[in-house]
Amino acid sequence: MQRDLRLDNVGRRYGLRGPWVLRGVHLTVPPGTLIRIEGHNGTGKSTLLRLLARIDAPSEGRISGAPRTAYVPERFPTALPFTALGYLTHLGAVHGLSRPAATRAALEWLDRFGAAAYARTPMAQLSKGSSQKVAVAQALLAEPELLVLDEAWTGLDSAARAELERAVAERTADGTAVVFVDHDPRRLAGAPDATYTVHDGALNVRTGQGTSPSTGPHATVVVQGPSGASLPAEATRTATATDEPTPGTHRLTVPASHSDVVLRALLAAHPPWHVVSVSQETTAPSDPSAPSDLSAPSAPSEAESRR
Numbered sequence: 001m002q003r004d005l006r007l008d009n010v011g012r013r014y015g016l017r018g019p020w021v022l023r024g025v026h027l028t029v030p031p032g033t034l035i036r037i038e039g040h041n042g043t044g045k046s047t048l049l050r051l052l053a054r055i056d057a058p059s060e061g062r063i064s065g066a067p068r069t070a071y072v073p074e075r076f077p078t079a080l081p082f083t084a085l086g087y088l089t090h091l092g093a094v095h096g097l098s099r100p101a102a103t104r105a106a107l108e109w110l111d112r113f114g115a116a117a118y119a120r121t122p123m124a125q126l127s128k129g130s131s132q133k134v135a136v137a138q139a140l141l142a143e144p145e146l147l148v149l150d151e152a153w154t155g156l157d158s159a160a161r162a163e164l165e166r167a168v169a170e171r172t173a174d175g176t177a178v179v180f181v182d183h184d185p186r187r188l189a190g191a192p193d194a195t196y197t198v199h200d201g202a203l204n205v206r207t208g209q210g211t212s213p214s215t216g217p218h219a220t221v222v223v224q225g226p227s228g229a230s231l232p233a234e235a236t237r238t239a240t241a242t243d244e245p246t247p248g249t250h251r252l253t254v255p256a257s258h259s260d261v262v263l264r265a266l267l268a269a270h271p272p273w274h275v276v277s278v279s280q281e282t283t284a285p286s287d288p289s290a291p292s293d294l295s296a297p298s299a300p301s302e303a304e305s306r307r
């Protein structure tokens, strides 16, 4: 099965004679990549994400590839006749988990997002924030190959926002492709492999945001390993830069939102790597003016919500 999702010359308009919302869109989403989509209101970001999630079809052009996909829509339907746990368990079963495994996974995700107390609350009675946690949990539960997040952070409290950033970092390190839209430019700053802008119906790659992103908070992790050992693949894949200042001592620059995942990979290696220091820079990695010690990645700050 082809796991790369590919859009070739894709166009979408609503209605036979409606204006083109998107036209001539070419995009390939390889496994393990993190892609940010930005653009002004109403430019077609959600339209593009619905096409990527394959819940909408293009009016012209072709979409190929069939990764197992999970999607968090901009507006999650809450009036469902289930409890939060019942809904997630049902979806887990749809995704092929046994019922006990689905229940276990559902409870784990609700717990990670601080919503375990609402497991048995009917969906229709959940607050906006709690139902957003269910929306996010249903997508992560599926362990997808492609995760499509349409403003999934909106409505979450700061702990849950940080948890979702961690979950994205874990998924991409595991080979899941993640495509997201978020109104906060600081969301996963420095982490995306590519950023695209939707403008006038076209999708343009934003220059200066290639495989070595230079914006956003980064952490510098210094580790020492067994002599001659290579860094774990998960760590090198996530790092935006690595070097070996002295033999056996490696320095990795990683997006702050991904530092947990890198540390876990280093500590779980056989034999484990020795972590000498972790420090966070709150500005671009090239700016040496603001380093500060860090034992755990800080929660991202949130721009004022549009809604």
Ligand SMILES: Nc1ncnc2c1ncn2[C@@H]1O[C@H](COP(=O)(O)OP(=O)(O)OP(=O)(O)O)[C@@H](O)[C@H]1O
Pocket: 014, 021, 039, 040, 041, 042, 043, 044, 045, 046, 047, 048, 074
């Ligand atoms: N189901 C639909 N039927 C008709 N028009 C639609 C439909 N969905 C979107 N549109 C129109 O397509 C255009 C792009 O909408 P879309 O929601 O994709 O933009 P967006 O960039 O995600 O906007 P926002 O940032 O406000 O969420 C808008 O003009 C919108 O009115």
